Amino acid sequence: MKGIRRALQYLRKYSLSALGAFLSLLVVNAANLYTPQLLRQVIDDGITSMNMGRIWALAGLLVAVAALRGVFNFLQGYLSEVTSQGIAYELRNAIFDRLQRLSFSYHDQSQTGKLMTRMTSDVELVRMFVGNGLLQLVSAVLLLVGTLVILFSMNALLTGIFLLMIPPILVVFFLFVRGIMPLSKSVQQKLGELNAVLQENLAGIRVVKAFAREDYEQQRFGVRNSEYLGENLKLIRLFSSSFPLIFFIANLGVVGVVWVGGGQVIREMMSLGELVAFVGYQGFFLMPVFMLGFIGSAMSRAEASAQRLFEVMDAELEVKNKPGAQALAAIQGKVSFEGVSFRYAGSEQDVISDISFEAQPNQTVAILGRTGSGKSTIINLIPRFYDVTQGRVCIDGVDVREVTLESLRSQIGIVLQETTLFSGTLRENIAYGRPEASLEEVEEAARAAQVEDFVRELPEGYDTLIGERGVGLSGGQKQRVAIARALLVNPRILIMDDSTSSVDSETEYKIQRALEQLRQGRTTFVIAQRISTVRNADLILLLDQGQLIAQGTHKELMDCCEIYAELLATQFGDQAELEAALEEAVR
Numbered sequence: 001m002k003g004i005r006r007a008l009q010y011l012r013k014y015s016l017s018a019l020g021a022f023l024s025l026l027v028v029n030a031a032n033l034y035t036p037q038l039l040r041q042v043i044d045d046g047i048t049s050m051n052m053g054r055i056w057a058l059a060g061l062l063v064a065v066a067a068l069r070g071v072f073n074f075l076q077g078y079l080s081e082v083t084s085q086g087i088a089y090e091l092r093n094a095i096f097d098r099l100q101r102l103s104f105s106y107h108d109q110s111q112t113g114k115l116m117t118r119m120t121s122d123v124e125l126v127r128m129f130v131g132n133g134l135l136q137l138v139s140a141v142l143l144l145v146g147t148l149v150i151l152f153s154m155n156a157l158l159t160g161i162f163l164l165m166i167p168p169i170l171v172v173f174f175l176f177v178r179g180i181m182p183l184s185k186s187v188q189q190k191l192g193e194l195n196a197v198l199q200e201n202l203a204g205i206r207v208v209k210a211f212a213r214e215d216y217e218q219q220r221f222g223v224r225n226s227e228y229l230g231e232n233l234k235l236i237r238l239f240s241s242s243f244p245l246i247f248f249i250a251n252l253g254v255v256g257v258v259w260v261g262g263g264q265v266i267r268e269m270m271s272l273g274e275l276v277a278f279v280g281y282q283g284f285f286l287m288p289v290f291m292l293g294f295i296g297s298a299m300s301r302a303e304a305s306a307q308r309l310f311e312v313m314d315a316e317l318e319v320k321n322k323p324g325a326q327a328l329a330a331i332q333g334k335v336s337f338e339g340v341s342f343r344y345a346g347s348e349q350d351v352i353s354d355i356s357f358e359a360q361p362n363q364t365v366a367i368l369g370r371t372g373s374g375k376s377t378i379i380n381l382i383p384r385f386y387d388v389t390q391g392r393v394c395i396d397g398v399d400v401r402e403v404t405l406e407s408l409r410s411q412i413g414i415v416l417q418e419t420t421l422f423s424g425t426l427r428e429n430i431a432y433g434r435p436e437a438s439l440e441e442v443e444e445a446a447r448a449a450q451v452e453d454f455v456r457e458l459p460e461g462y463d464t465l466i467g468e469r470g471v472g473l474s475g476g477q478k479q480r481v482a483i484a485r486a487l488l489v490n491p492r493i494l495i496m497d498d499s500t501s502s503v504d505s506e507t508e509y510k511i512q513r514a515l516e517q518l519r520q521g522r523t524t525f526v527i528a529q530r531i532s533t534v535r536n537a538d539l540i541l542l543l544d545q546g547q548l549i550a551q552g553t554h555k556e557l558m559d560c561c562e563i564y565a566e567l568l569a570t571q572f573g574d575q576a577e578l579e580a581a582l583e584e585a586v587r
Ligand SMILES: Nc1ncnc2c1ncn2[C@@H]1O[C@H](COP(=O)(O)OP(=O)(O)OP(=O)(O)O)[C@@H](O)[C@H]1O
Pocket: 108, 344, 345, 347, 351, 369, 370, 371, 372, 373, 374, 375, 376, 377, 378
């Protein structure tokens, strides 16, 4: 129960409402335990003695006890909900905070759908148990002990008969709890898998449709869905076979009590009222026993969920601030790699090895290489999305691991081909990295990024909602918004991809102009997709299978490196001809 014990820490902040709920529950239980005594008096002192006045008085008392129970029932329900919702709130915040801080390597390996399940269904199960189930557990135990004491004091023989039924009930109950633990775990696991398929499908729905794979996806979802259903049915079967059996055994106990107790009433060894009250208390005895059953299953499910939640919270932050890390002062923009090697977690070999180069402030560095040669890996090491396995990445001579992540990343801008915008207004999206920017600054960045012309056509200009709920933007428009977003932050180092989405030539021209604007006065790393970028770069890094096989300017590499010329021809063959023709035409 390690997970639950840890989740209990979240209860501390809500201890007052939890205590209130507990005290209310005590009152409810006391009222419950008192009711059969009143019934006994109604029968013995009222009905049997034919005393109508006494019946009225006791009926009034019964109503008062019921009203009291109602009020405290409400208080108990309300206060335990306040407690449990508070716990869920704290847990959600803590997990979200962790998810924001977890490194790229964690997100590389985890499925979004499963994380979503943790945020929702796992939190819910822990909430229900810690905020409510635990209270019920204590209350059930108290009720159980209280009832047992009353039963014994009323009639030891009848209590003995009744208790004969307890061992078989406990055996069934034990088997039930033993079965329910692994089942609850696998139900949650199947739900996680189902959500993972759902999330992946929704995120990639355009690809599904483009490849007409709806049926395949339907089948994939169907398999997970039926597995989830299967596990749930197993759980239900266990529930519905165990409890009727427990009830049956318990009812045998009631039969025994009525048989022997009936004889005692006839022989006037006990009153009728006492027998009725005794049978009533038997119900109270069984109620907490069943409650314990439910709580037992809720507890095992909550434990499994709590363990999953804490797994996320305890996941190691592979990239984190060193103790005492200083903020990186305003940088000039010199970037150097010194003998850098890197391998991804779980991988057996380096994806880049022994890379060394130096980019001076304001230079443009083009990274060139075949697919999988390690281009993205190199740029991911500059903002410290991953830590190098060997060597050092330095900015202005300072190792990036020595400074705080926030101060490092806030001075680096990133514009990649795949643009993520958030639901919100266009202005909010442009100002994402600097929310305090004035409208004038946003407009200036938008102008430089060639966003202005399409803003005019939007229904509410900069206040137009974009993203999921609002107007959709085209690929080229999104790219320009991303450029404006990077411009507004005005980073000294820029990482970009100079490819353009499939856009018409006018838009492409605009995007290229926006990118040029963005590049000015910054150290820029470009994953080169265009021959012009390569030609104009101050430094070209030529990668092959994770090795830096050559570096220099276009001219230098053309003169000395055969592979370079070959790569240009294979990667940019058509483009090169086209650009040469265009240059010719311009001249
Ligand atoms: N998150 C990851 N986990 C494990 N291996 C990875 C990960 N990302 C990339 N790799 C591997 O590292 C190698 C280099 O990948 P990288 O993305 O840096 O290449 P690239 O040159 O940018 O390729 P492309 O031009 O296709 O984008 C590849 O073999 C790839 O399979």
